[in-house]
Amino acid sequence: MQMETEGLRIDIGEARMSPAEYLARCARAWLVWAPEGYGWDCFRPYEAALAGSVPLISRQTIERYEPFIDNQHCIYYDVEVGHLALAVRRALQDRGRLLRMAEAARAHMLQHHTPTALAHHVVQSTLNAARQPRP
Numbered sequence: 394m395q396m397e398t399e400g401l402r403i404d405i406g407e408a409r410m411s412p413a414e415y416l417a418r419c420a421r422a423w424l425v426w427a428p429e430g431y432g433w434d435c436f437r438p439y440e441a442a443l444a445g446s447v448p449l450i451s452r453q454t455i456e457r458y459e460p461f462i463d464n465q466h467c468i469y470y471d472v473e474v475g476h477l478a479l480a481v482r483r484a485l486q487d488r489g490r491l492l493r494m495a496e497a498a499r500a501h502m503l504q505h506h507t508p509t510a511l512a513h514h515v516v517q518s519t520l521n522a523a524r525q526p527r528p
Contacts, residue, residue, distance in 0.1 A: 401481070401485065404418055404421075404422065406418070415440070416440065416443070416444045417444075419440060419441050419444035419445075419446050420444040420445050420446065422441075422446045423446065423447065423484070423485060423488065423491050424446060424447050424448075424449045424468065424481060424484055424485070424491070425437070425440075425441035425444070425446045425447070425448055425449060426449045426477075427440075427441055427448045427449060427450050427467075428451065429450075429451060429453075434455075434457055438450055438461060438467060439502050439506050441498075442461070442466065442467075442495070442498035442499050442501070442502040443499060443502055443503075445495050445496075445499055446495055446498075447466075447467060447468060447484065447491050447494045447495050447498060448461060448466070448467040448468070448498060449467070449468050449470065449477070449480065449481065449484070450467050450468070450469050450470070451469070451470060451471075451472050452469045452470065452471050452472070453469070458505070458514065459501070459505035459506065461498060461501065464494070465494065465497055466494060466497050466498040466501050467494070467498060468480050468481075468483075468484045468494075
């Protein structure tokens with residue numbers, strides 16, 4: 394890989410790993426690539442944030458509940474060829490900024506995206522909807 398010849402270490406798991414090992418590897422990383430998988434609202438960005446890393450996420454075209462904000466909690470990249478590598482190179486130019494972003498991402502995740510926080514949101518949204526007058 395070209396990025397490895399530039400002195401960047403890229404950790405790609407070759408086999409399935411335990412959740413503990415996965416989170417430990419995330420915790421050792423500056424950035425964690427969080428591809429959308431079957432949909433944009435998957436666990437990967439939240440797991441990366443929980444582990445203290447900055448999620449690297451493809452730019453999204455859907456509206457989400459309390460999303461991570463680009464350059465505050467995460468790094469978004471466009472899906473065109475070369476944009477992922479460009480985003481990584483740019484992000485790694487300021488490691489102090491990445492540390493601040495990782496802290497902000499973790500705090501945001503804990504405030505809005507834990508099972509308890511999401512349950513409170515669902516209950517509050519339901520109660521608010523129930524209080525609205527019916528047409």
